[in-house]
Amino acid sequence: QTVVTQEPSLTVSPGGTVTLTCASSAGPLNSAYYPNWFQQKPGQAPRPLIYSTTNKYSWTPARFSGSLLGGKAALTLSGVQPEDEAEYYCLLYRGGGWVFGGGTKLTVL
Amino acid sequence: EVHLVESGGALVQPGGSLRLSCAASGFTFDNFEMNWVRQAPGRGLEWISYISSVSSTKYYADSVKGRFTISRDNTRNSLYLQMNSLGAEDTAVYYCARGATLFHFDYWGRGTLVTVSS
Numbered sequence: 469q470t471v472v473t474q475e476p477s478l479t480v481s482p483g484g485t486v487t488l489t490c491a492s493s494a495g496p497l498n499s500a501y502y503p504n505w506f507q508q509k510p511g512q513a514p515r516p517l518i519y520s521t522t523n524k525y526s527w528t529p530a531r532f533s534g535s536l537l538g539g540k541a542a543l544t545l546s547g548v549q550p551e552d553e554a555e556y557y558c559l560l561y562r563g564g565g566w567v568f569g570g571g572t573k574l575t576v577l
Numbered sequence: 578e579v580h581l582v583e584s585g586g587a588l589v590q591p592g593g594s595l596r597l598s599c600a601a602s603g604f605t606f607d608n609f610e611m612n613w614v615r616q617a618p619g620r621g622l623e624w625i626s627y628i629s630s631v632s633s634t635k636y637y638a639d640s641v642k643g644r645f646t647i648s649r650d651n652t653r654n655s656l657y658l659q660m661n662s663l664g665a666e667d668t669a670v671y672y673c674a675r676g677a678t679l680f681h682f683d684y685w686g687r688g689t690l691v692t693v694s695s
Contacts, residue, residue: 469639502680506622513672513688514614514622519681557622561680565636566612566624 470494470562474569479577480548488572489540490558496539497560503541504559505534507552508571514557518543550576579603579684581673586689593663593693599656599673599686607631607651610676613658615669616688623669626658627676640666663693 471493480486490503497503503521506514516525518534521541531547541558553576558569585597599611613626626647627636635647646659656673670690674682 504681508622513685516681516683516685519677519683520679523679525683555621559622559624559682565627565638566680568614568622568624571621 470560470567472558472560472567472569474556474558474572476570477573477575479575480545482548482550482576484548485544485546486548486574487537488543488545488556488558488574489537490542490560490569491540492560492567494562497536497541499536500561501541502561503534503536505532505541505543506557506559508555508557517556545574548576552576579675581675581684581686583671583673583686583689586671586691588692588694589663590695591664591693594659594661595663595691597658597660597671597689597691599658601654601656601673601675604675606649606654611647611649611656612674612676612682613647613656614672614674614682614685615667616672617666617669620669628656660691663691665693667691668693 473491505518508514517528522534533544535542556572580602582600625638625641628647644662648657670688672688673686675684677683
């Protein structure tokens with residue numbers, strides 16, 4: 469059973485830059501895992517941000533970007549806003565199913 | 578506008594069964610794959626099941642395999658999840674999510690709460 473690991477928590481200052489990562493116990497990630505990123509705020513459904521590693525939705529703010537970094541999927545927030553405080557989840561496709569990471573709680577302080 | 582609305586969540590006793598529904602609107606339902614994702618209270622997201630657009634392919638997470646059954650009725654624009662042999666570990670908010678090209682989930686419902694307790 470693949471385990472997907474994210475940083476449990478990160479803190480960033482308003483206006484700063486932060487990178488969240490997503491790693492798989494099965495080995496280095498590549499584009500064939502089609503990494504997705506979601507933002508979730510308390511009491512709300514997850515909001516998709518990034519799909520297939522780098523692709524944004526029409527509603528994804530420009531300050532969010534996705535990439536592969538050293539065998540991990542990465543979500544970078546540049547120019548962080550207070551409203552970016554939330555839980556962030558990655559999602560990987562594993563052929564016959566998907567696996568979510570445990571989530572990263574991002575605090576903007 | 579795409580809309581997904583889950584229903585059917587309830588308080589159910591351990592060992593019991595429940596059927597969840599997801600009503601879809603604002604898009605051509607039978608062109609899209611669908612998924613169920615759940616979230617236990619205070620916990621992370623867990624993908625649990627997938628169904629292809631014409632029901633030819635279904636996938637399940639190990640945690641629900643053999644107990645849960647995903648289905649859809651394209652004539653009613655509806656997705657279902659039949660849940661049997663429920664245990665406390667199945668207590669969660671259940672979301673339906675639309676599947677799209679390149680293996681992503683682009684639209685989600687607001688979820689329905691299932692509580693398994695005696």
